[in-house]
Amino acid sequence: MKKMFTLFFLLLFVNGYSQSFTWQWLNPKPHGNAMRSVNVIAPNTVIAFGAAGTVQKSTNNGTTWSVKNVDTLGREFRAAHFFNATTGFVCGSSGLLMKTVDGGETFTYVTSGTTNLLYDIEFVDANVGYASGSSGTMIKTTDGGATWSNLTTGTTLAIYGLSAPAPDVVYFGTASSPSVFRKSTDGGATWTTVTPSGLTQSIWGVHFINTTTGWIATQNGGRVYATTDGGTTWTNSITDGLVVPNAVYFTNATTGYVTNNNNGKVFVTTDAGATWTFGDGTTEPQYAVVSSGSDVFSVGRSGTTTKSTDGGTTYTLMGNAVTITQIRKIKFINATLGIGTAGSTTTGDSLGFLIKTTDGGNTWNQLPYNFKNIVYSLATPTPTTWYVGRGRNAIFKTTDAGATFVEQTQPTTGTHNFLDISFADENNGYAVTSTGGVIKTTDGGTTWTNANTPFGTTSVSAAYVFSPNKVIAVAQSAKAFMTTNGGTSWEALTTNIPGNFFTVNFYDENFGVIAGFNSPSPVASKTTDGGATWTALTLPGDFDGNSIWGIGFRNTNTFWLGGINGAIYYTTDGGTSWTSSKPVTGNTLYSFAIVGDEMWLSGTQGTILKGYSSPFIPVNMVSFNASINGNEVNLSWKTATETNNKGFDVERNDGQSWSKIAFVTGNGTTTEANTYSYLDKPESKGLIKYRLKQIDFDGTYEYSDIVEVNVGAPVKFDLAQNYPNPFNPVTTIKYSLASKTSVELKIYNILGKEVARIVNEVQDAGNYSIEFNASKFASGVYFYELNAGTFNSKKKMILIK
Structure with a gap:
């Protein structure tokens, strides 16, 4: 009987967020959110927490990671404590406190009794726990986290670190x-000050292994202080390169680790902190560290995770990124060709570059040209002709899609930044500067001249070029101007909003939006007549504190705003009402690119996200799954309701590109549930992706999310009997892996002693066949054992010579 493997993908509906909408991290991978806490909760199981409610978990000792955002408000997690492999607490911004009882698969909210940021949490046992936070906050539980009470600490300073070695x-x-x-x-009823002499700077980390022996990591010249008498006396050490230690973790009285807030170094001591050495797997600051045996994990900024397998001597960066610098602009010329700007803002010569994708953002490459300062702006009047504006007053041009660049001769002087470049066509373009300048070209960059500027010395943030003569430019201090004669004269626009304007974008010649920030709230205004008149938009209150830097249009009804703290909002009624997209990052988001249904977002820490320009799939689809039966793939999906549904294109991607393989007719408009299916017989084997293109009768369409199947892959873990058996001296051992995992295949003699280890590595899902040569062994009974993740199987074989 054939066995069936089924992969289910559910489209869940969450109140307050766009239905059926998900964001995909394209860079960094697996994500780019700052991570603040890391715990080893079981053998091979590591879990980390960070910005935007991010939970990152591995069940194969860091080989692969799952990532999800579990806080509906996108608040930052700062610390976690786990009792065992299943039960733990995590705390963070605005008094956030959550609990898991299934190893981080799901979380529930716990009332903390405070709205202050909680920096640290630690339980002494199953009942007693403490958490500390801003404004001198300390809370305590004596019933396993069910209820919490406030303690009086005698300080209003932020309490960054705590340690509770006894109840x-x-x-x-x-x-x-x-x-x-x-x-x-006495459990926090009274306090005694035991500050080390001479310590005045912030204490970032605290760790005690018993009631008397502990360490604190401080900003005081990079010093780590140690005590063995409960804080009565202290010793300290300072290490070159350990500028700002921000987390300290000891496994015993002699061996410990400290992370560095200024770089990616993780320091290790084996003499209780008297001396330190370091290893590093990244240049990004690391915020937390944990060890288990010889394995050491650290996490930090930009989603970086490093791992050491030799106790902290050397580290490997887990995950990958084309860049972790800020990406101020992202442009897609079509659905596959995209370019992003990146680099550093330091004053000396530094790295500035472009990144490029030719597969819709799945992979990115850094182009070789070094602009020596961050690239702020990018114009692409043709697929091969691009203009680049960088910091420190320079514009460059390429006519070969980025293979080579030539610096342009232009009239401005000084060290200002070219914050935006926009072209009407291949010849006519404008560039604006951080000191109020506006320059233009009418001959494809051969010559640039100063246009009259109405901005004085105010930083001009952005410009939208309609034609060689018509331009709208916006600046800080609520300045917005339009020229219709090529920059000879400018008309001040009445935008009806105050503040600093950071962006302007138009869907067509009539419909556009200006946006920015007027503390403490974002501001936006729209026009429907090409900029002649403007109407202020009312933005939601929970958008407060988030300045707007990016605008992306699907059409005049549906468009998107993005800004600092990872804020993403959309409207489907032209700006009358707004909805928050489920938080996915805490990084600032600068730029949108939209091509048809596909949408990309870029921002700080190398952030590139991909989603769909429509927040809703027109058909209320409640499930989409793919199942394998032999070499056949059965696709099935269900809808709860349908509106104007012509049907579904079924599309397949076998690793090269998407192609339509079938059309399934829909049910028009109905409030009844419907079930659909399609049987595919792909010629290729391996990983295959499927998606649905739901099409309305008016021709509009939306894509479903993607399901994946592995055709030809085994459906279970299995170890077969060797063949031949008995054997002399060679036999074949076959086994199957249902998923990627760490694999060991060992040989034992009759006494149970390991005599050979013929496999010891991470392997992908699949079927494997290994030859075992026993020419060096004596005749007799042997056993072979397969360990693959949690799977274990042992079988007997007989060698006869």
């Missing part, structure tokens, strides 16, 4: 002004 013994350290370090021996 009644707890230590904490604060921010500077100056910093204080305190101890309680």
Whole structure:
């Protein structure tokens, strides 16, 4: 009987967020959110927490990671404590406190009793736990986290770190002004100050392994302080390169680790902190560290995760990124060809470059030209002719799609930044600067001249060029101007919004939006007559604090706004009402690119996200799944309701490109549930992707999310009997892996002693066949054992010579 493997993909509906809408991280991978906490909760199981409610988990010791955002408000996680492989607490911004009882698969909210940011959390046992936060906050539970009460700490300084080695013994350290370090021996009822002499700077990390022995990581010249008598006396060490230690973790009285807030170095000591050495797998600051045996994991900025397998001597960066610098502009010329701008803002010669994709953003490459400062702006009047504006006053041009660049001669002087470049066609373009300048070209960049500028010295953020003569440019200090004569004269626009304007974009010659920030709220205004008149848009209150830097249009009804703290909002009624997209990052988002249904977003820390320009799939699809039966793939999907549904194109991608393989007729408009299916017989084997293109009768369409199947892959873990058996001296051992995992294949003699290890590596899902040559072994009974993740199987074989 054939066995069936089924992969289910559910489209869940979450109140307050766009239905059926997901974001995909294209760079960095697996994500780019800052991670603040890391825990080893079981053998091979590592879980980390960070910005935007991010949970990152591996069940194969870091080989692969799953990533999800679990806080509906996108708040930042700062610390976590796990009792065992299943139960743990995590805390963070605005008093956020959540609990999991299934190893991080799901979380529930816990009332913390505070709205202050919670920096650290630690449980002494299953009942007693403490959490600390801003404004001197300390909360305590004695019933396993069900309820929490406030403790009086005697300080209003932020408490960055705490350690509770016993139910009644707890230590904490604060921010500077100056910093204080305190101890309680009565469960937080009273406190004694035990600050090391001379310590005035912030205490970032605290770790005690018992009631008397502990360490604190401080900003005080990079010093790590140690005590063995409960804080009565202290010793300290300072290490070159350890500028700002921000997390400390000891496995015993002698071996410990400290991370560095200024770079990716992770320091290790084996003499209780008297001396330190370091290893590094990244240049990004690392915020937390944990060890398990000889394995050491650290996490930090830009989603970086590093791993050491030799106790901290060397580290490997897990995941990948084409860049972790800010990407100020992203443009897609078509659905596959995209370009992004990147680089550093330092004052000296530094790296500035472009990144390019030819497969819709799945992979990116850094182009070789070094512009020596961050690239702020990009114009692509043709697929091969591009203009680049960088920091420190330079414009470059390529006519071969980025293979070579030539710096343009232009009239401005000084060290200002070219914040935007926009072209009407191949010859006519404008560039604006951070010191109020506007320059133009009418001959494809051969010559540039100064246009009259109405901005004075105010930084001009963006410009939209309609034609060789018509341009709208916006600046800080609520300045917005339009020229219709090529920059000879400018008309001030009445936008009806105050503040600093950071962006302007148009869907067509009539419909456009200007947006920015007027503390404490974002601002936006729209025009429907090409800029002649403007109407202020009312943005939602939970958008407060988030300035707007990016605008993306699907049409005049549906468009998107993006800004700092990862804020993403959309409207489907031309700006009358707004909905928040489910938080996916805490990084600032600068730029949108939209081609048809596909949409890309770029921002700080190398962020590139991909989604769909429509937040809703017109058909209320409740499930889409793919199942394998032999070499056949059965696709089935269900809808709850349908509106104007002509039907579904079934599309397949076998690793090269998407192609239509079938059309399934829909049910028009109906409130009844419907089930659809299609049987595919792909010629190729391996990983195959499927998606649905739902088409309305008016021709509009939306894509479903993607399901994947592995045709020809085994459906279970299995170890077969060797053949031949008995054998002399060679036999074949076959086994199957249902998923990628760490694999060991060992040979034992009759006494149970391991005599050979013929496989010891991570392997992909598939069927494997290994020859075992026993020419060096004596006749007798042997056993072979397969360990693959949690799967274990052992079989007997007989060698007869």
